[in-house]
Amino acid sequence: MTEVSATPPMGTVRSWLDLRADLDGDSVSHLFPSAAPLTWSALRDQAAEIAARLSGMGLSKGDSVALMLPNGPQGVLSLFGVLYGGFRAAVINLVAGTEAIGYALSHSDALVVLVGEAQLDLLLAAKGAHDVAARKVVVGHDIRWPEGTPTAPLDELHSDDQALLMYTSGTTGRPKGVLHSHASLLAGGWTTALAHELTDRDRALCVLPIYHINGLCVTIMAPLVAGGSVVVCDRFSASRFWTTCADHEITWFSVVPTIISHLLHGDADPDAATKARIRFGRSASSALAVETQSAFETRFGIPIVETMGLTETAAQILSNPMPPGSRKIGSPGKAYGNEVAILSPDLVPLPPETEGEIAVRGPNVMLGYYKNAEVTKEALTEDGWLRTGDLGRMDADGYVFVTGRLKELIIKGGENIAPREVDEALYSHPDVVEAAAFARPCKIYGERVEAAVKLRDGATVSRGDLILLCEQKVGKFKCPDMVHVMGELPKGPSGKIQRLRLAELTTQPERHEPKHKKNQNTVEATRD
Known part of the structure; x- marks a missing residue:
């Protein structure tokens, strides 16, 4: 059994995928409810092929490639292919609406968009909303490269090279493009693996979209860093959730409070073997009500570990410890792999039990907002703190209690x-x-x-x-x-x-x- 390192991962997504393929090539990496599984070696080889084809289309390291793909084999392969090639993966939120999608495609400077067959009409509508220059490559069962597209060598990669461009929801204005390096993207998976004590024997269940930072970093990047595997579902289904956990021998899952609430109010229950196998469920993206968590654990006998993360931090910044560690219900936990502080209005760290703005500093923090130096300067302090916009307090044990959003007060x-x-x-x-x-x-x-x-x-x-x-x-x-x-x-x-x-x-x-x-x-x- 291999445990995750106590220090942030070095290297790039390419070097880590090569490492997994070399060490665990025949081991299953990704499973799908209605498609054949992938091994680490198959994933590496197909990702390298996608990268070489993109290079053959004339793309260079750092060029943007947009991904308009749902959860599934081609979504996983295309994501790793773009990252393996050293291109900037501009991951598009498929439910953001045509205006926001068109803006992201245009603002990201995407030269190519890998688009699923079912998303072609969405791409056409997005092009009607904004001037989108990206060349279209349709992804069905296979990727339909332009006729005669050759393969070409790849540029050398470094840990501080740009890797991911993901847009915020834009509920308070224009979406912001959050830019991550290979180092911060890997660190996002590592903070999850560290907090949850993941090993190469663990198997995750991903029911969240991988075009969102939670699905991408927590359940896709964490197994890359820790080993193990992940079952990638096209979407959450309350009626199939526990059956999927049983069929694929899931040991942990990552969901959001609304899913926990729907499972709690549903009719299905896991069998005894499934309950015994699942070490924990992970909750993030918004606050989990105390009553909901307690009722879920009472009914199903599966501990829920509440966490907190941001797009700007490649997901997780806080987590409650794993059982039998002290979980403080009502708190998303304490820092793992990064520093967290409560700042005053003049950006000075505050003592315990004092309310202020939650801030984070560490290897998982973004490079900045793409083409937006002014907003980046507002978000990142001179001494490296990222201002989250969340209000909270920290107790004497380092557990953070979120009291609200500055913009939602x-x-x-x-x-x-x-x-x-x-x-x-x-x-x-x-x-x-x-x-x-x-x-x-x-x-x-x-x-x-x-x-x-x-x-x-x-x-x-x-x-x-x-x-x-x-x-x-x-x-x-x-x-x-x-x-x-x-x-x-x-x-x-x-x-x-x-x-x-x-x-x-x-x-x-x-x-x-x-x-x-x-x-x-x-x-x-x-x-x-």
Whole structure:
């Protein structure tokens, strides 16, 4: 059994893929529910072929190659092929919308786009929204290279060469292109492997899209660094989740709180052998409600390790220790492989139990924002701290407790209200599957608190009951004035609820309208 090193990985994705192929060539690296598996040697050989073909198209080290591919064999092969060649992998979020996709394709300076057959219409629409110069290479069962495309030698690679370009969700403005080197990309996989004590005997389950940093670094890069293997699913399915874990002998999985909530409220259960085999489940991308975590562990007997990460840090920065280590429920844990501090408004580290902005420094931090020196300067301090935009405090043991987002704070009558506090009050009710509090402009207070929820099938709780529950748990001042019941809350590609979209997606009734007015989008209840 091989354990992960205590120091950050040196080298490049190419050198690590060569190492895996040389040491563990016949071992399975990637499995797929409906396709043949890949071994490390097959992955390396096919990645090298893709890299050589791109070089044969005239691309040089550092040129951008866009990837418009879903989870699957060709998505994995194409990603590694671009990285192996030393090209900049501009990974495109397939659910970002045509405007954002067109912007990313144009802004990334992509010379070639590897696009799946099912994504051709999306590419055409994106080209209609922006001027996209990239040459199209269609990817089906095989890659359809332009006729006569030769193979060509590859440039030498270094750890500080650019590797990945991934765009933020852009919920507060234009998406920002986060730029990672080979070193920071590998370090992103390493922080996961280090915190979760991964070995070459582990097998991960990936149900998150690999065009998002969580899916890419946690479940694709971590096995590259630690060894082992990963089952890559095209998407999350509540009905197939535990069966997939059983069929492929999964030892750990990485999901988001909404998935944990859906599994908790589902009808399926893992068998005894599967529960015994799974060492842990990993939660990230947004805060996990205390009640949801406790209920999941009670029902399924599988520990959930809450973590925290960012696109700018190649995913993970914080993690709770592995059992039997002390997991502090309600905290995404402490730093592994990087430093984390709480900064004051003048960017000075604060003492324990003092609220401020969470900042991180380490080998997994991005190079910067692509073609945006001004925003990069705002995000990265002179002494190397990345400002996350998250508010929190750190206890004496080094565990961080997130209290909110700077941009998501609800400022009511001059008082700051962290929406997460309201979220957790709502999640404490067993009928609530998803919940998010948000701000609504208000003439009296500047902003007031509202919330949106998704309820389980057969739920009997009323909106008024939920408002009363919040009032009991967080007090009248922080209690939502209105609760919106929705079929689904808006989410990004990782499953994270997009809180800042809720005000525009929910209807605000006029004050003379009766309570419990129903419309095509939501049902509201107004607090007296």
